[in-house]
Amino acid sequence: MLRDALLVAGKDLRIEARSRVALWQVLPFALLCLVLFAFALGPGPAALRVAAPGLFWLAVLFSTVLATQRSFAIESGEGTRDGLRLSGIDPAGIFLGKAAALAVQLALLQVVLLAGITLLFGVRLHTVWLAVAASVLATVGLSCAGVIYGSLSAGLRVRETLLPLLVLPIVAPVLLAGSRAWSAALSGSVSAGSEWLKILGVFAAVYLVVGIALYGPLQEAS
């Protein structure tokens, strides 16, 4: 299963590295979100600094929707999904592979966004390990939930409008817990932050297990 996952993840990342859609579309979109948020809140540095963690995670969430759509757009070619299904790869392996590829992209995106909020909003991370832990757990959860719903809406004519409706409420806990954990990381209050890490951990674990268990039937349905 893990070998299959590596194969699928490698394939997705290679396609992404060559087509550079994530680099030239999703990443600029995420940065654009930050700029637009700043417009909405006004230029006062105090307000921006307080809102920065929430805006950071909101940008990550929106980008997750785009990256998920992209991740399944590359499977939408003629017979591509059938090819993947007929290749004999374990469905759980496909799930893990696609989630891993998405997670790598989201992790890179977060690094850039962190630079963005540091430069644009003037925030400084106080407790780095807390922010990194929150990001890792949130990324696992986001990519698993994204792949589950991406596969659910793949191939539908209404997928562009349906996917955000399905994914965003599901990943709302990540927005909440991620923002709180990052607020704590910015202000350096470790005890408050580690409580939210638990929620992120549970979220990631639940969607990882659900994805591994349900990806088989889901794939047959698409």
Add this chain to the structure above:
Amino acid sequence: MTWVRAVGIAALVATAATVWLGLWVTPPDRVQGDLVRLLYIHPPVAFVALYCAGGLAALSSLLYLWHRTRSLFWDRLTAAAVEVGVVFCALTLATGSIWGRPSWGVWWTWDARLTSTALLLVLLLGYLALRRVPAPPEVRARRCSVAALIALIDVPIVHFSVDWWQTLHQSGTVLNPELKLYVHGSIAWTFLLGFIAMALVFTWMVAVRYRIEVLRDEVGDEELEISLAERRAEGTIPEEPAGVPVPEPTGGTR
């Protein structure tokens, strides 16, 4: 069907009795006054939305996904439970909001239980949106069962939200960890009757909704047949002439 009608009548009677007891017979609460009368409706409605609708939908989608019990019956039941669940979930939020304005001073507050219930409503609406996407019944059933299961992960979160976080919403009056009932006397009986009434209403609505789902599928099949027949008549799909034997392929070597 007779049992559906019987449940419907029972639901009507029980609801009427709850209204009568709740509005006229029971005394006002010592602390809340007449506001307590809304609580004969709000917890039962929430109970139905979370545990009856959520539980039934989760169970039936699981039974659909399990290969031994796979049948469209479970899928239709999930759809019926979720749709009725949406109604009850919206009612929960509405009645809670009406109660919250005089007692908490606000229509809405970002409390864990309120927020997770609102999230549940959106998740269930997402399920209904997914269900409206045209697809063959088997495909749709599998897709929707998975979506229902994932959406219903929120139900335990709503349930435990009052224990996990310090919320404005009170913790369980009946379904608390000690299972201790915090209401007594005629208030308790009316409260209990409210639960029974709402459970009956739920059962009736799901049964009717299930029947609609069956009829809808039948209509879909019939429409398909009709449009196929029309296209055959236009000559776009060649009809095989009846009674004429299909010619054996010739010239092949064996």
